Amino acid sequence: MAGGATSARLIEVELRVRDLERALHFYRDVIGLPFGDVETHAGDNIRHAHVTWGEWGERGEFLMVNLYPAVEGEITRARVGFVVDELEPVHARLLSAGARVITAPERRPWGASATYEDPDGNTVSLSERPHPTD
Numbered sequence: 001m002a003g004g005a006t007s008a009r010l011i012e013v014e015l016r017v018r019d020l021e022r023a024l025h026f027y028r029d030v031i032g033l034p035f036g037d038v039e040t041h042a043g044d045n046i047r048h049a050h051v052t053w054g055e056w057g058e059r060g061e062f063l064m065v066n067l068y069p070a071v072e073g074e075i076t077r078a079r080v081g082f083v084v085d086e087l088e089p090v091h092a093r094l095l096s097a098g099a100r101v102i103t104a105p106e107r108r109p110w111g112a113s114a115t116y117e118d119p120d121g122n123t124v125s126l127s128e129r130p131h132p133t134d
Contacts, residue, residue, distance in 0.1 A: 011062050013080055016070040017120045023067050024049045026118055030097045031090055031126070033065070033082065070120070081125035087112040090126060 017023035020038060028035040028049075035051045046068060054062040070076050084090050087105050094116055095101070102123060105114040112128040 012064045012066065013078075014066040014068055015078055015080070015118075015120070015122060016074055016076045017067050018070050018076065019119065020047060020049065020067060020069050022119050026097065026099070027051075027065075027067065030093045030099070031082065031124070032084065032093075035065075035067070076120040076122060079123040079125065081127065083127050083129050085129050087114060087126055087128040 015023070024035055024038065027033045028051075033051050035049050038047050038049050040047055048066055048068045050064055050066045052062065052064045056062045065080070091101075091105050091114060100117040102115040102117055103113075105112050110127070111130050113125060115123055115125045118124050
């Protein structure tokens, strides 16, 4: 970038949810994201759960997704997307869990993708990780 400026990069997504345990079940147990248990941190006594990918450091190759309780009266609406190894088994788990399907799985030039509604009305898109062609 001109003038020695650095580029910005996404490192955190925070979803405000009405029921933390229900949201954790949806994202960890149904979709399969490696969220930890509900916790609090010193200096921050708000119960939450998070998952991280990469390492925090100079290169900034890090991403964190947090689930925090919504504040009374707060409207929760966001769109987040995740990659999964195989879409069909995750889709089956979502159907079994009663998730609302917004767009059923369909093959696209880049692979299979689908969208769902989480328990708080957020839109969750899932894309299947590209598979090498044989």
